[in-house]
Amino acid sequence: LAKTTQPISMDSYEGQEVNITCSHNNIATNDYITWYQQFPSQGPRFIIQGYKTKVTNEVASLFIPADRKSSTLSLPRVSLSDTAVYYCLVVGREAKLIFGTGTRLQVFP
């Protein structure tokens, strides 16, 4: 499975846009890029998934360049409740998910 690299932590203020970039240089043709969010003392929650270009849902946008070696999760106008750990995963044919240490996002008032 491709290894992902993402910043350990990020700080932001309410109302700002937050972009978290993830590197996955060894991504395979059949792999998808998936992001999960985890609040303290809770299980992870699926945010968004994409294969290439741009994907948007009610929570976030995911930008994937043509070479697919990186991706950027964009959270528009964050609020205090967006404080969490965000995991970037590359998912292929195997069912299991490989989590890294994630990016700890702290949103300040």
Add this chain to the structure above:
Amino acid sequence: NAGVMQNPRHLVRRRGQEARLRCSPMKGHSHVYWYRQLPEEGLKFMVYLQKENIIDESGMPKERFSAEFPKEGPSILRIQQVVRGDSAAYFCASSPQNSGTGAYNEQFFGPGTRLTVL
């Protein structure tokens, strides 16, 4: 539609005792996954099961750990003769199916069981 249920939420055991963690997947889901999370770390895959079958147990320690997903009832993760190093949060996830084509089926996670070994 209830989410993934795990019980107990908190479990305290003394060294040498057995721990049994239960997971009821979402309705209609036939795939169950177990993960372990140590403090300040990401989740580590342990085992993937379908009804009555273990599909992938590559993340399970070779000794003391076992998992099952019977035809009826919840999935059980069993840890025998617990040691302090087993203290962690154990998460269960479920999905409706694994397409096997590379398209990903979202995994829905439960709230976890926090195991403390004294």
